[in-house]
Amino acid sequence: MSTAATDIYYDPYDFAIDQNPYPVWTRMREEMPLYYNERYDFYALSRYADVEEASVDWQTYTSSKGILMEMVKAGIPTPPGLFIAEDPPQHDMHRLILSRAVTPRRVQVLEARIRELCAEYLDPLVGSGRFDLMQDFASHLPMRVIGALVGIPDEYLLNLRDHVEESARLTEEKPQDEQRLPSIGEPYAPFLKYRKANPADDFLTTLIQARFTDVFTKEERGLTDAEILNYVGMLYAAGVETTARLIGWLGKVLSDNPAQRAEVVADRSLVANTVEETLRFEVPSPIQVRVTVKPVELHGQTVEEGKIVTLLTGAANRDPRVFPDPDTFDIHRKIDAHLTFGKGVHYCFGAALARIEGRIALEEFLARFSNWHVDMSEAELIHTATIRGFHKLPVEI
Template sequence: MSAAGGDAYYDPYDFDIDTDPYPVWKRLRDETPLYYNEKYDFFALSRFADVERALVDWRAYISGKGTVLEIIRSGYEIPPGSIIFEDPPTHDIHRGLMSRVFTPKRVSALEPKMREFCADALDPLVGESGFDFIRHLGAQMPMRTIGMLLGIPESDQEAIRDHIDEGLKIKEGEMPQATGQQGGGDFVTKTIAAYVDWRADHPSDDLMTDLLNAEFEDHTGTLRRLTREEIVGYVNLLAAAGNETTTRLIGWTGKVLAENPDQRAELVNDRTLVPKAIEELLRYEAPSPVQARYVTADVEHYGTTVPQGSVMVLLNASGNRDERKFPDADRFDIHRSIDHHLAFGYGVHFCLGAALARLEGRIALDEVLNRFPEWDVDWDNAVQARTSTVRGWERLPVLVP
C-alpha cells in the first residue's frame, strides 16, 4: 500500500511494528517517502525534511481537528483550551498566554524540588537488587513536578496520572474509538474543574492562579480573562502532556544506557555530558513519535496529490533516524552534534514544555547515576506501553550488581 511505489507496510496499531518501528520507517523513507495506508485511510511523511516542512506549514496541515489519527477520523469535537488542537490565530493567542505564565524562570526554579522528588523515589532503593525505571522514577518525578507547578494536591496526583495512563491504552490491530477519554476523560476534567473553582477563591503562587488572573486580548479584540472551561482545558492538557512523555523519556534512558554501558560509564565520570546524552536520547527514541494533521488543501509530494480532507501522519521519530539528516542515524552516540531534532515537534506547536522536559530528563539521569552507576534490564518483566500517542515502557525493571 503506497503512494509512490514500494510495498512497505506501516500500521500504527500493529504491536509488532510498534515494538521496533525503525526498520519499517527506514523502508518508508527509502522506498515510499509519501506513503498511503488504505486500511486506515491516511498518508504519511517519514523523511526529516518533509516532516519538518509539514510541521511548519500550519495552513495546509491543521491541528484543529485533532493531532491523533483516530481523533481526526472520528470527527470528535475538540473541547476549547487545548492549544495543541488549535490553529492560528486562536492558538497563538492562547499559547502566548500560556508562555507568559510558563516562564523559563519558573521552570529553572523547580530544580531543587525535582532533585528532592528523585531522592524520595530512589534513596529507599539503594542496597536493593534492582528497581523499575518507570514505577519508581518515571511515573513519580514528572507527576510530582507538573502537579506542583499546576497546583494539584499531592493526594490526587496519582489518581489523575493513572486515569490519563488508562485513557491512552489501545487494543492490538484496531483503530481505537475517539471518546474523549484520551487525556483522562471525565474523571480528570471533573477533578481539575474542582481545583480551578477552589483556586478562584484561594489564590496561591501556582500556574492555575496565574491563569485565573491573566488578562489578554482574544481573537475578537476583546480584553478578557480565560473562561473556566478554557482553564480546565489548559490544566488538563498540561497534566497529560507533562506526565506521559517525560515518563517515557526516563524509561528510554534506562533501556538505551543499559544497552550502551561504555557510554553510561563515560556519563558516570563526566556529568557535563548529561545534557548531550538527553538530547541524543530524545532523537534516538522520541517519546511522542507521530503527529497527525488534517489536510486543508490539495498538496503534492513526490508527484502524487494528497487531496484536501486527507489525514497526514507526520513521523517525527522517523525523521530523527533519517540518514539524510543524521549520519549513521541508527547509532546511539552521546557525542553526536545535533543542531535540532524533531522529538518536540517543530513550528507553531513546538513543545511548550521542552525546557521542563529537558531539565527533568537531565536531573533524573544525574540522580540515577549518583546512586546506580550500572544496571541491566530485567527483560522477563519489562512491558511496553501500548498507546497511539506516546511510545515507551509501562514497566522497565532493572537489576543492579
C-alpha cells in the same frame, strides 16, 4: 513512485510493529517517502525534510481537526484552550497567555523540587538489587512535576495518573476504534474552584487573573473555566506520559551501551548531550497528526484536501541525510536539531522542562547507580497510538 502496490505496511496501532518500527520506517523513508495506509486511510511522511516542512506549514496542514487519528475520525471539536489542536490566531493567543504563567522563577523553583522528588523515589531503591525503573520512578516523577508547576496537591495526583494512563492505553481487548478520549480538564475542577476563592502567588491564580483581547471578538476578557481546565489537562496529557518514557529510554539505552554509560558516570558534563541523543534516538511521541486543508503535491502525487497526514518524527530523526550513521546511539553526536519536540507554532511548550527533568533524573540516578542491566524478558512497552516507550522496565543492579 506509486503508493499503490507495496509490501510495506505501517500503522501506529500494530503492537508488533511498535516493538521495533525502525526497519519499516527505514523502508518508508527510502522507498515510499509518501506512504499511504488504506486500512486506516492516512498518509505518512518519514523524511526529515518533509516532516520539518509540513510541521511549519500550518496553513496547509491543520491541527484543528484533532491531534489523534481517533479524534479526527470521530470529528470531535477542539475543546477551548487546547491549543495543541488549534491553528493561529487562536493557537497563538492561548499559547501566549499560558506562557506568561510559566515564569522563569517558577521553573527555577521546580528544578530544586525535581531533585527532591528524585531522591524521594530513588533513595528507597538503593540496595534493593532489582526494581522497576518505570513503576518505581519514571512513571511518577513527571506527574509530580506538573502538579508542582500547577499547584495541585500530591494526594490528588496519584489517582489522576491512573486516569490519564488508563484512558490513553490501547489493549488487545480495547482497540483504537473503541477508545475513550481522555476527559481532559474535568478532574481538575475542584482546584480551580478553590483557587478562585483563595488566590495565591501561583500558576492557577495567574491564569484566573489573566486579561487579554480575544482574537475573534476583539473584546478584552478573562479566561473561561473551560479554557483554564483544558490548559491544565493538556499540560498533564502532553507532559506526563512523554517525559516518563524519556526517563525509561535513558535507562534502556545506557544499559545497552555500557561503555558510553561509563563515560557519563566519569564525566557528568556529558549528561545534557546524552539526554539530547536519547531524545533523538528513541522518540517518546514519534507520530504527529495533521489534516490537509487544501490539495498538496508530495513526491509527485496529489494528496487531496481533508486527508490525514502523519508526521513521523521518530523516523525523521533517523534520516541519514541529516544524521550520519543514524541507528548508532552516540552521546558525543553533534545534534543541531532533532524533531522530537516538533517544529513551528506547535513546538513543544514544555521542551525546556522536559530537558531539565531528563537531565536531573539522569544525574540523580547516576548518583546512586552506575551499573545496571535491563531485564528485557520482563519489560513491557506501553501501547498507545502516540506514545512509544516502556510501561514496565525491570533493572538489576
